[in-house]
Amino acid sequence: MYELFFQAFNEKVPLTSEEQETIKTFLTPKKLRKKQYLLQEGDICKYIAFVEKGALKSYVIDDAGTERITQFALEGWTISDLYSFLTGEPATYHIDAIEDAELVLISKAAHEELLQKVPKYETYIRLQITGAYIALQRRLTSIISLPIEERYKNLIALYPSIVQRVPQHMIASYMGLTPETLSRVRGRVSGKK
Template identity: 45%
Template sequence: MLHIFHDYLHAKFPITEQEFALIEQVAIQRRLRKRQYLLQEGDVWKYDAFVCKGLMRTYRVDDKGQEHIIQFCPENWWTGDRQSYVTGEPARYNIEAYEDSEVILIPKADFREIRMKIPALNNFIFDLLERSFIALQNRVNSNIMHTAEEKYAQFLKTYPDMSNRVPLHMIASFLGITPETLSRVRSHQLKK
C-alpha cells in the first residue's frame, strides 16, 4: 500500500528516500471493507488521509434522517473532515468506504512536523488545498446558477468515471436533488 503513496508523491514533487522514510515512520495503513467507516459523526478527526485504493464517500445526515453526500474520494485523493481537523470540534460528517479500500493515515501532529522539515511537501499540500478550494468554488457556482439538469451534465463532465462507480441515488444526493428528479432529468436527456 505504501508504494502507491510513494509513487504518488514522487510524481508530484521531488522527494528523497530519506524524506519519504520520515512519512513512512508515522503512516498508519488501514484496510476497509465496503461499508466500514473511517470517521463517524461525533468523533474528532485528527489525520491526513490518502486513499491508495477504493472509494470513500463523505456524507452528512440532516434532521429528517436524509443523507447528503459532500464528497466522493477515489484512489489518489485525500479525504478527511477539515473542519473537525482544524477546530477540534466533533465531526458532523461520516466517511465510509463505498468500495473495499486502502487508506494511509498520518496523524496531524506528525504531518505538521514533517511538512516543516520538507518544504517541497509543504508547498505541494498548499497547492492541493488551493485546488480543492477552486473545485469547491466551482461547485458553489454550479449550485447557485444551474438547474438540476445542468448540474448533472456538469457532474458527468467533471467526474466522468464516478458515474460508473456509484449508484445514481448517490449522485443525486451529491447534487442536492432527489433520485426521482435525477431519473427524470436523465430520461429527458436521452430524448435529445
Template identity: 45%
Template sequence: MFEPLLKYINNYTSTTLSESESELIKSAFTLKKIKRKQYFLQAGDVCRYFGFILKGAMRQYLVDDKGVEHIVHLSIENWWVGDRESWVMLTPSNYYIDAWEDTELLLITRADTLKLVQQIPAFSELLRLLDERNNIATQRRIASSISYTAEKRYIDFINSHPDFLQRFPQHVIASYLGITKETLSRVRKQAMQK
C-alpha cells in the first residue's frame, strides 16, 4: 500500500530513500478509504490531515452565498489533497473536499510532516518541490482565469490534465474552468473543429 508513495518520493527527489527512511515514512501515514460522495473535509472544519491519493478521484470546492459550487482543485492518483491554509494555520476551512470516486488515501498530520522534514532530507526536498510547483500552478491558474478566453482555458486544461477528461464529468470541468456547462459544450465543439 505504501509503494506508490515511496516511488513518488524517489521519483521527485535527488536521493533515494534508505530502508530506515522508508519505514519512518510508513509509520507517519495511515490509510483511509472514502466512499464516493463522502467528505474528506467540510467547510468550517479544521483540516487535520493532508492526503496522498492511492486510488480514486476527489474535488475541492467552495459554495457561494447562492449555493453555487466553485471547484478549485481536482485530484487523482499520485496527487495530494487538503486545505493548506487550514492545515498550517489550524483555522476553519472554507472548502469542501469530497470523493468523486471511491478513494484510498494515505493521511499525514502536520506534526508528523514536520518530524519527517527534520529526519529525512528527501522528504524535506519533496515538500520544497511541491511548494514550488503549487505556487507556479496557482500563478498560472490566476493568469488563466483573468486573461484567457474560455477556449484557451479549456485547451490548456486538456493539454495539462488529459486524464481528468475521463474521470470527471463536463459540469465539474466547467466549474473548475469558471465557465458554464453550455459554454464548455460550445468551446469543446470549436476546439474539435480546429
C-alpha cells in the first residue's frame, strides 16, 4: 500500500524505513468511483490527495454554467484546493474523479503534525509545491505567449498521457477553449505535419 506515494517521496527525499513507517500512520487510503466528488466548491478542503491510481480533475463553474478545468491529476500527482486546505476557508474549486481512482489522503491534522515531527516531510512538501509552481508558471507563460496550436503541441509533448486518457472536451476546457475550436485546431495540427 502507498507504493507510488513513497516512491515519489523517496525520489525527492530519501527516507529510512522507520521514517516511512511513521509517515504511514498519518495516511488514509480512499477509493473514488468515476464522477464522485472529492471536494465541492463551498466545502472546506480537508485533504491533500495523492493519486495512486486513476485520474481526477479540479475545476470551477463559470457564469455560463460551463466547467473550466484548472488541473488534471493522474498517477503520481497530487491534487487539492490548497488555499482552502491551509486556511480553512470554503473551497473555490470542485475536485472529482475522471476515472475510478485510489488516493492517499493527508488530512490537515496529519499535515501539521508531520510538519512538526518529520523534518523530511517539510522538505518533501517544499519540493512538491516548488515543482507545481514551476509547472503552473510554464502553463501560464504558454497561455499568454503562444498561439493555440503551439499550446496544444506543448501539451502533447509535456503530458502525452493526459491527452491520451482524457476526453477532448476536457482538454478544451483545460485550455480555455470550446470543444469545437479544439477539434479544428487538431485538424490543423495533424493536417500540417
